[in-house]
Amino acid sequence: MALSHAIMTALLEDDMSGYELAKAFDISLGLFWRASHQQIYQELHKLADRGWLQRETVAQAGKPDKIVYALTGAGRSAMAEWVMGNSRVQEGKDDLFVKLYNLAESNAAHLAMEIGQRREQMMQRLYLYEKIRRRHYADPTALPVRRKGVFLALLAGIRQGEHFLAWCDEAQAILATVDGKETDGG
């Protein structure tokens, strides 16, 4: 498993608390690896026990204390080793594609609607991606090495999103020809 490695990756540059990690996952790495706060907290305990992370309690004014985690030397070595190993892919699972195998006149309109929703979600995500890209990765050749990797991941997300939008349009066009009922006031 590699939630542990995703967490440690997020801690490469900034030390963070579990709460902050959960937030970071929602916008940055979380685009490629989704994790709930419950999972993160439990993983943090394991990683601290294994000696890959160090915990430090930080008092805050007007807010509860937080427990900030930092990579240890052992943690960094473990990461370096992990990068050199074989990658694992966990293919996504999407009801929508399975549903398409069940296409019929009775559900074509519904599926077109769901695809429309997905399109909308993807548009918003792409908007965020592009904002990040323009702000931090406008000139990829000028980036420090590690940042080039982050850029490549971002680029994969953007490309995939763009392809998905195009597919949504195609799919909706075809579904429109299938739809059983016509709604143009005839």
Added chain:
Amino acid sequence: MALSHAIMTALLEDDMSGYELAKAFDISLGLFWRASHQQIYQELHKLADRGWLQRETVAQAGKPDKIVYALTGAGRSAMAEWVMGNSRVQEGKDDLFVKLYNLAESNAAHLAMEIGQRREQMMQRLYLYEKIRRRHYADPTALPVRRKGVFLALLAGIRQGEHFLAWCDEAQAILATVDGKETDGG
């Protein structure tokens, strides 16, 4: 969860045994939903208990008996209802993108190699997709309704694959500029 629905989808047109389902998942629906035989067998038991599937033992010459599953009326209704509900997406998880966040001179060559492997895998997959497309979906407008849905799913797979190949090329080009050691015998 929807492994159950993926299984029932696979049984829409053909009755199958667990073994056959596992094989079918590897080439057709499995492109969008991966499942091991263990999972499939257990799910089949649950679905039969729920009355959505019917089991029938079929004796075979020179082979062990097999248990063939068929959708019941209740199963078909459950499917029709499920299609009309909200879809769930389980985003994929890929070590490779997390690893890219760890890019350094010391691992650039390794990452480029891993991307090359992925490219090769995707090429083979696309070859299969295209073969299926040419054989069964050459003229999408002429397809029966349900098949149009399957075509759309296939199209999403093809498009995604093509985008991925292009990304691999871009990524390898950028990684080549990062790689610490030069190997051209200089």
Added chain:
DNA sequence: CGCCGCATGTAATTAGTTACATGATTGT
């Protein structure tokens, strides 16, 4: 004889989700 393909399963473990629990501060 050993390995492969067919065919079905159980058990143990790990990963992930959902629900629940606590408690402080700030804003309405």
Added chain:
DNA sequence: ACAATCATGTAACTAATTACATGCGGCG
């Protein structure tokens, strides 16, 4: 008083992976 944000956790459950188990028939 009530909700929202910050902050951390436990418990129960579902899903998925890995490993193990069985047994027949055909091939080399």
